[in-house]
Amino acid sequence: MSKLQANISGIIKSSVIDGPGNRMVIFFQECNLNCMYCHNSHTIGLCNLCGTCVHTCPSNSLKIDSKNKRIIHNENSCTRCDECLKVCPENSSPFYKQMSVEDIISEILEGKDFISGITVSGGEVMLHAPFLSLLFQEIRSNSELKHLSILIDSNGNIDQEKWNSLLPYIDGVMLDIKAYSANTHKKITGYSNEKILKSIHYLDNKSKLKELRFVLVPDYNNHEMEIREIAKLMKSVSPSVQKSLIKMRKHGIRKEFAHLIEPREEEIEYAKNIFSQAKLDILVI
Amino acid sequence: MNIESRRMEEIKDRVLQVLTDGNLDYRQKKHLLAYIAESTQAYPEISKEATAALNEKIICDLFEGNAPYRPRYVLPDYAYALKNGVNYLELEPPTNFDEAINFLSILYVQVPSITGYSVYLGNIDTLLLGYVDDLSEEEIYKKLKLFWQFIDRTLPDAFVHINIGPEDNIIARVILRIERELKQVVPNLTLKYDPEITSDELLLEASKTVFEVAKPHIANHKMTASDFKGEYGVVSCYNSLPVGGGSHTLIRLNLKKITDLHSGDADSFISGTLKKYCEMTLDVIEARTKYLVETVKYYDNDFLAKEGIISLDNFSAMFGFYGLAECVNQFMKRCGNELCYGKDEEANQLAHLILEEMKKIVDARELPYCKASNGKAFFHAQSGIDIDIEETAGARIPIGSEPDIYSHINAVAPHHHLFNGGISDIFHFDETVKRNRTAIVDIIKGAFRKGMRMFTFNLSNGEFIRITGYLVRRSDLLEFREEGSRYGSALFAANSMDNANVDNRVSKRVISNEQVAGKY
Structure with missing residues (x-):
């Protein structure tokens, strides 16, 4: 098997909210957007061994291993206070691990009897396309795993050709659209949405778009025009694509974005109405 | 005052206490008065040591009473009754759906049990399918809905259990629909599931129903059926027993208490104390069985037996136990480590060993009148009652210390x-699973692949709370504390909530005066 490794921020053995059925979810470290309301901002960046977390840790559970260029985490003494995550200037974490395709396959084998499939998520998982390609090939050629469904949860901010090598192996992609107007998108995520819009249409054409989600953030993307454009976009993809409207929640977001406010019930209703006017069947979460 | 008159005074006091208890309705009082009357009889003949063990609740007869005059669990062969009619009740074999429902309704109230209410109402879909004829789904629905209401109001006890499956059919589906709609405690419901027979759609319907009413339980049909010569039914608290028969009695051994009595290590426990008390439990089972069969002559006199709806040959007795977790954890502690049953492999291995040894002891003992299981008692992990304060039900992992779901399944399935x-x-599942029913289906299938016999749910924030083996409504529990409940089992539940950590599963702890079944 390949020596290729990926930074894995976590594996959830049983998830009922990341696609149909009971699924194992593998979270990859590093993201190419910087959304204000990111609930897992410690999965955005990569560790540069600055040592801030090591000095902050109240239980002295972190050490720099300069030889291997990594942080050693003592799980026994760690109290999971997560101070390290709060102080990291890189939006990173001392907890993510390097794993090989083989390592991940053995995790999946352990839970295979209980799951419909796996979902890869992040961070932005498509930054690891070559690794995913190997992982998926391995799953599809393993007699005990090949029946599992494979879903990708992505932000879509990726060049079109990156999808090509993966599409033959996967069942679908779940994508977010954070805003339709490039400006608003940039405000929310720090980046423009050109690639994302392309990804949506490309995946839809290939019948691989499974779900399209829109997170409603008051004062950013809740203007009538913005929602109408989103509705138009959702209407333009196949009716079989699940469409979801998600209320932005403040749980776990970074201090500097504390000014964000959760949508009120009437704001959700307002958005829902616009989607209904566009004759869209949308799930509110 | 001499002993006799002191005893008489004591009985009178107990009677008065029942008569004046405002939390009990007329039928519940009558049932408890019969229990007190029965207690005036001498216990079936057992050794002094066994009597002492019963008194100290080392061995527990689950308040079956001193003088067994009816079997604990009766599973009438309803198919046989429907085919042949019942002379005693002057019932001809029914010829259509309405007659079949009416026939069963009449028969149900005649079936004896320890609680006074039949613990088994049949594999209802297979029983009724032959009478569907050209009825539409809506017509079946209307008729079954009234039937379901009749069952709940007439047999108000959560131990009353009905079965459906394993085949997917219109009756099973309509019943699941009615369950979701009526949200009744009774009947308790089990779906027999076999991946080769049962459709995924029926299992999905069942899991949708679980989210509403915390039932049905899902039984591993293939595995359970292979343990029985003929048909089986799931009754009361997940007891699997032969149809057309049942169990004379269920006596359970308190593994925590015998661990406390034992001063050595696990090895000497298994070869000494455990063996001694298992044999003593089997002695009690034998004495009670003989009393029922030979002294009371139940099987010679009851119309169910006379008319072939049950037969002594289809009966056996049940050997139960509880408190395995406390037993194992205690021995772990004695070896100087804090390994826990459910979480640590070494503890799990000891648990398996103890269970295997107990099974061997039970299987080595020839019992009279237990033909249904080749002269041996049925081995049963008893799911607990209200008086269990320090002991975890059967072989379960204590509430609150369960590991993640896969580890949980891997720990208990073997x-x-x-x-x-x-x-x-x-x-336990949280609310999020409601949006994703297929996830439940995945987990059930996985659990059965690992060798689980029965899968039971508890959904946090649900309207129903599972107490040991049966269900109560949250509102009934609250109501019972205040003014009594129509369901006999709510009393057990109220006590369970007080005594065990079952209340870890409810959002609000309700404080009340304790009532223990044995206090009467």
């Missing part, structure tokens, strides 16, 4: 095959 008399472990 011993499920031992329990031909039934075992259950309860798995």
